[in-house]
Amino acid sequence: MPGMSLSTSETAIGMTEIPITTEPTEDEIQRKPWKYIGYHGYAKFISSDDDFLLLRRFDTMSSRVALSLQDELTVIEEQLGETDATYSRREREDVNNGTMRDDLEDRRRLIDLAAEKLLRYNEFLLQHAAMKKLPSAPARDAKSIRNWHYNLDNAAISRQEQTYLDQSDLIRLVQQERTPLRKVIDSSLRLRTLPLWKTKKDDEEPTALPNYNVGQVSYYSNQRIDNFASSIIVLIGVAMLIAPIWILQALVTLELKLAIITVFICVFLLLVSFAMVAKPFEALGATAAYAAVLMVFIQFGTDTESSLPSLPLNATQTTG
CATH class of the missing domain: 1.10.287 (Helix Hairpins)
Incomplete structure (x- = not known):
């Protein structure tokens, strides 16, 4: 019947329509992370920061x-x-072993x-x-990813497929050259999680995390930490240049001045070698330049003292 066909057609169309639903609640996500997060959410998480992009070698x-x-x-x-x-x-028939073309x-x-x-x-x-050549990934980065899985009851992806984080050949694909001072900050949980470094992802960024990660994942600005480390190095460098000038000016004997210069040169070499990213020959070159500056200053001070006029101790003033 025409009426029955029309009704069936309308029912079929109605069944194929996908109703518009709201986003899942946090409770639903927590109960079924494998459904609402899965690998698409995990991939978005590890791509949100270079420190999280860890893979096996x-x-x-x-x-x-x-x-x-x-x-x-x-x-x-x-x-x-x-x-x-x-x-x-010798017993084989003659074959031309001296040709490539034939x-x-x-x-x-x-x-x-x-x-x-x-x-x-x-x-x-x-x-x-x-x-x-790629260095191994820091253990703290793998631990951060494990914490992400733990907060989701280790159910966002298969537990068996999370075991790669326990392997010893993990590498971080994006390598950043960091100064030893920056590495010291990174090695301390308290220093690297100071509120001063804290930042957040813009919601419009492609790597912005979904709402269910906002309270669980904290981001810290590499730029701020690098700027802080650079500022400390600059301040130490300025102090290493200014402090010996005033100390040498206050000393009288040449032996004491040479001793002070020796101490500052050794300290400078240690700072350049262990506080900055410098190769051994670069560190020696910078130290040689620093020593030359100090020696120029001590020579200038010696010449100035020798040119000062001196009066005899028994000099008397005469009046006309």
Whole structure:
């Protein structure tokens, strides 16, 4: 009947419509994080900060793959050597072993196979060498990610798929060169979580976290911490330049001045070596320049003292 068909059609259309619903509540998210968060939420979390983007380097497996590729090439090398030896025997028919263009088919296949395997082998070694240069991820970063999982009852993603965080070959993909002073701040939970560094993600940023993470994840500005560390280094540098000037000015004997200069040079070398990112030769060069500045000042002070006029102790004033 036409009426029945119309009713069925309307019912079918109504069933395919997806009703507009509100966002899940925090309680629902906490009870079913695997549904409302899952890997899409986890991926957004670890991409929200460079310190959270931790992945495995697979050191042991990479070494095993490299050994396997090496052995495949070794077998081809042995086969190629046997082929050359076979075609070079006296009792064999004459074969031109001095041509590439008219080489025998079986030897040509071995060389082509070796080229293919070598390309894969070399690419893998270069990639593995580059990965080995990446330092291991700090344990505190892996702990931060574990805390995120813990706050969601370890149910946002499969527990078994969280075990990569327990491996010893974790690396942080985005590497930042940090001064030793900055590393000291990072190593202290109290220092690196000072309210002074605290910041928040803009809601419009692609890496902004959903509302269910707002109260659980705290962000601290790397720029503020770096600026603070740089300011401390600058203040120490200024003090290292000004303090010896006043101390040397107050001293009389040359031996004491040289002793003070020696102390400041040693302290300066230690600061440059352990408080800033500097190579040994760069640290020595900066220390040599610093020592030259101090020696110029002490020479200037000595010349000034020697040029001052002196009066005899028994001088008397005469009047006309």
